[in-house]
Amino acid sequence: MSFDDLHKATERAVIQAVDQICDDFEVTPEKLDELTAYFIEQMEKGLAPPKEGHTLASDKGLPMIPAFVTGSPNGTERGVLLAADLGGTNFRICSVNLHGDHTFSMEQMKSKIPDDLLDDENVTSDDLFGFLARRTLAFMKKYHPDELAKGKDANPMRLGFTFSYPVDQTSLNSGTLIRWTKGFRIADTVGKDVVQLYQEQLRAQGMPMVKVVALTNDTVGTYLSHCYTSDNTDSMTSGEISEPVIGCIFGTGTNGCYMEEINKITKLPQELRDKLIKEGKTHMIINVEWGSFDNELKHLPTTKYDVVIDQKLSTNPGFHLFEKRVSGMFLGEVLRNILVDLHSQGLLLQQYRTKEQLPRHLTTPFQLSSEVLSHIEIDDSTGLRETELSLLQSLRLPTTPTERVQIQKLVRAISRRSAYLAAVPLAAILIKTNALNKRYHGEVEIGCDGSVVEYYPGFRSMLRHALALSPLGAEGERKVHLKIAKDGSGVGAALCALVA
Ligand code: BGC
Numbered sequence: 001m002s003f004d005d006l007h008k009a010t011e012r013a014v015i016q017a018v019d020q021i022c023d024d025f026e027v028t029p030e031k032l033d034e035l036t037a038y039f040i041e042q043m044e045k046g047l048a049p050p051k052e053g054h055t056l057a058s059d060k061g062l063p064m065i066p067a068f069v070t071g072s073p074n075g076t077e078r079g080v081l082l083a084a085d086l087g088g089t090n091f092r093i094c095s096v097n098l099h100g101d102h103t104f105s106m107e108q109m110k111s112k113i114p115d116d117l118l119d120d121e122n123v124t125s126d127d128l129f130g131f132l133a134r135r136t137l138a139f140m141k142k143y144h145p146d147e148l149a150k151g152k153d154a155n156p157m158r159l160g161f162t163f164s165y166p167v168d169q170t171s172l173n174s175g176t177l178i179r180w181t182k183g184f185r186i187a188d189t190v191g192k193d194v195v196q197l198y199q200e201q202l203r204a205q206g207m208p209m210v211k212v213v214a215l216t217n218d219t220v221g222t223y224l225s226h227c228y229t230s231d232n233t234d235s236m237t238s239g240e241i242s243e244p245v246i247g248c249i250f251g252t253g254t255n256g257c258y259m260e261e262i263n264k265i266t267k268l269p270q271e272l273r274d275k276l277i278k279e280g281k282t283h284m285i286i287n288v289e290w291g292s293f294d295n296e297l298k299h300l301p302t303t304k305y306d307v308v309i310d311q312k313l314s315t316n317p318g319f320h321l322f323e324k325r326v327s328g329m330f331l332g333e334v335l336r337n338i339l340v341d342l343h344s345q346g347l348l349l350q351q352y353r354t355k356e357q358l359p360r361h362l363t364t365p366f367q368l369s370s371e372v373l374s375h376i377e378i379d380d381s382t383g384l385r386e387t388e389l390s391l392l393q394s395l396r397l398p399t400t401p402t403e404r405v406q407i408q409k410l411v412r413a414i415s416r417r418s419a420y421l422a423a424v425p426l427a428a429i430l431i432k433t434n435a436l437n438k439r440y441h442g443e444v445e446i447g448c449d450g451s452v453v454e455y456y457p458g459f460r461s462m463l464r465h466a467l468a469l470s471p472l473g474a475e476g477e478r479k480v481h482l483k484i485a486k487d488g489s490g491v492g493a494a495l496c497a498l499v500a
Contacts, residue, residue, distance in 0.1 A: 011402060014347045018406045021338060024303045025413040027420035029469040031301065035421070036471050038299045039428035043288070047260065049267045056168045056178050057191075060296050060318075063289035066265055067220050067257065068172040070281040072227040072244070073495050075102035082157050082210065083493035084136065084198070087164030087218050088182055088252040089113060091132055093139040096494035102231050104491055109139045118183050125189040125197050133201035140207060147209050154209035158500065160493030163194050164218040164253065166289050172500050175215050181291060182253045182329055183366075185315045214496035217287045218449070219257040221492020223247025226447025226485035228495055244445045245435045247488065250422055250459070251450025253320075254327040255291055258429045259283040290425045291323030300325065301417065305337040313365045326418045328452045332368035334414050339407070348403055361395040368395060370452065376411045378457045384408060418452070419462035426463075426480070427470040436472070436479050447485035454484055 001009070039062075046064030050056075056063050078100035085092040094108035117123050117131060140148045147154045165184070167175035174196070177189050189197070195212050202210050216224075226244050248256035262273050262284050276284070294300045300321060310324055311317050313333065324330045339362065342348040344355060352358045361367045372394045379386040384404035391397045391407075399407065426446060429435075436442040452459055460482055468477040 010347065010350075014342070014402075014406055017342060017345065017347055018409055021303070022409055022413040025301070025417040027301060027417055027466070031299075032420065032424065032427070032466060032470045035294075035299050035424045036427045036431065039290075039293060039424055040432050042293065043428065043432055046288075047265050047267060047286070056166075060292075062293055063166055063178070063287070064267075065167070065169055065217075065287040065289060066268055067169060067217065067285040067287050069216070069220060069224070069285040069496065069499075070262075070276060070283060071499070072259070073224055075228050075231060076100050077228065077495060077498055079494075079498050081494040081497045082159035083162065083490045083497070084132065084159060084212075085162040085164075085218070085221075085489040085493065086113075086132065087162060087489060091135055092490065093136050094490040094494075095139075095143050096490055098228070098491075098494060098498070102229050104228075104494075106487070106490060107143050108490065109135065109142065111135050118185075121185060121187075123186050125186060125192060126201070128184075128186055128189070129194075129197045129201040130204075132198060133205040133207070136202060136210065137205045137207060140210070148207070150209065151206070152208050156209055156211040158213045158497040159210055160214040160216060160495070160497035160500070161195060161198060161212050162216050162218050162221050162489040162493040164249075164255075164489070166292070167194060167215065167217070169215065169287070172214050172496065173212065179316055179319060181316055181320050181323065183315060213500040214493065216493050216496045217255065217257065218489045218492075219247045219249050219255045220285055220287055220496070221247070221490070222249060222447050222449045222485045222488030223257050223285065223492070224495045225488040225491035226445070226483060228491060229485070230445065230447075230483065244447055245433065246426060246429055246444075246446045247485070247492075248426070248446060248448050248453075249450040250327065250448065250453035252327060252329045253291055254323050254422070254450070254452075255287070255289055256425055256429070257285050257287045258433060260286045260433070288425065288429075291320040291327070293322035293425065295319055295321050297321060300421075305334055305341070308337055309333055322421065326421050328370040328450070328456075329366070331370040331373050331414055331418060331452075333366055335373060335407075335410060336362060336365070336368040338410055348406070349397070349399070351398070359396045362397055370456065373411045373415060374456050376408050377415055379408065415456060415459065416462055419459050420466040420469075422453075422459075422463050423466035423470050427467055427472045427476075430472060430476070430480070436476050441479070443479050443481065445481045445483050447483055447488065449485050449488050453482075454486075 042062040046062040077098050080097045083094045092110045097105045166178040169175035195215050199212050246258045375390040376387045383401045387404045435444045468474040
């Protein structure tokens with residue numbers, strides 16, 4: 001075989017291999033039906049009392065955690081409250097002023113979580129919560145020095161704590177960590193009450209005036225802040241035109257919450273349900289923790305790359321398997337694993353003879369960020385120059401034009417699978433709550449936050465496309481309004497603190 005023939009044969013083999021992978025990433029309408037039906041089944045199971053001997057930590061089903069929030073704000077709430085937000089790569093502390101007219105103002109301080117708190121296995125809860133308390137102290141010094149100076153004599157300042165990890169919530173201001181996600185691995189926090197841990201460190205740092213009165217998840221915050229900021233009444237008809245029904249995050253992690261009828265949350269003790277209903281409460285927010293959908297892999301599409309990422313590379317093997325196919329933390333990791341595999345099969349990046357010779361960034365887990373994929377996704381430059389630059393800058397990886405065409409196909413298959421799967425929980429919740437058949441025209445709003453839904457090019461259109469292919473159908477999809485609800489964690493936590 002001549003060199004040219006050999007080259008052509010390799011190129012054909014690459015195309016064949018890439019097309020096969022893209023096929024494996026396809027989510028068909030039939031799959032959407034199957035997943036949506038299974039999601040509804042799992043939601044129902046998660047609302048019922050657990051089987052004997054099962055706990056949220058041991059169970060592989062949907063956690064469906066009652067959030068102890070029983071009402072939605074209407075935008076008239078007022079007050080100045082503190083909010084702290086730990087959820088991904090940053091810790092944020094804010095002072096939120098709710099103006100009572102759907103608007104708010106906010107002062108905030110954001111700090112990157114130091115890498116050693118994420119990577120080092122010897123880190124303890126005191127290290128992490130000590131860091132949060134020190135950042136809170138810096139914030140108080142800058143924005144509330146008078147209160148700080150008064151010490152014990154100050155009027156307590158109410159703080160809402162957005163803690164965006166699975167927590168077994170026991171009341172509005174207490175909950176124990178079920179397990180870490182998104183990279184944390186501090187073993188001694190698991191099973192502990194995160195409000196107590198934070199409050200103790202605040203005390204230790206001389207802040208008795210800061211009282212953590214509410215604990216919330218970022219999805220709950222997104223839902224509440226969306227309710228607060230959206231003026232969803234139509235002045236022309238003086239009727240409500242659409243109702244917020246879901247709060248969701250598609251960012252580093254993924255998750256959502258919705259309002260469920262208290263009567264249906266049968267895992268809440270009967271006395272508590274009776275008491276709430278007597279008080280006139282009918283609904284409670286459920287934090288679905290949908291990252292953990294189908295941890296048993298009965299229906300989720302699974303490729304060999306998903307298995308390696310979960311079992312060998314993630315910090316929580318066997319859990320959050322839906323998140324590992326959908327969220328921003330994993331999109332780049334899926335591509336990285338595919339590229340290394342195609343290289344090992346002699347199909348791509350053949351200028352490197354062995355795996356050891358590949359650029360270190362390409363062989364290091366979680367070094368390829370979803371931001372790089374977002375550049376490749378929409379690259380229409382000649383010879384895919386943007387892609388070339390992006391891969392050079394992020395991974396120091398040179399590529400040929402033909403390789404880049406294949407890489408772009410892979411990127412699009414990965415993001416499409418993510419967006420199609422993202423439609424499943426939304427369709428399932430809308431069907432389960434019958435939201436599209438209620439009220440005037442059944443229009444619904446979904447408050448969304450997170451880097452993927454906000455910035456990944458085409459993500460929202462692909463998600464909508466999948467909603468139309470799902471059991472909701474095109475007619476149902478048209479009634480769904482996806483609204484970006486920015487800053488949910490801060491405003492939502494403040495709203496929680498207000499009612500606590
Ligand atoms: C966590 C959720 C959180 C989501 C989005 C997931 O990894 O388990 O609690 O809401 O990320 O931040």
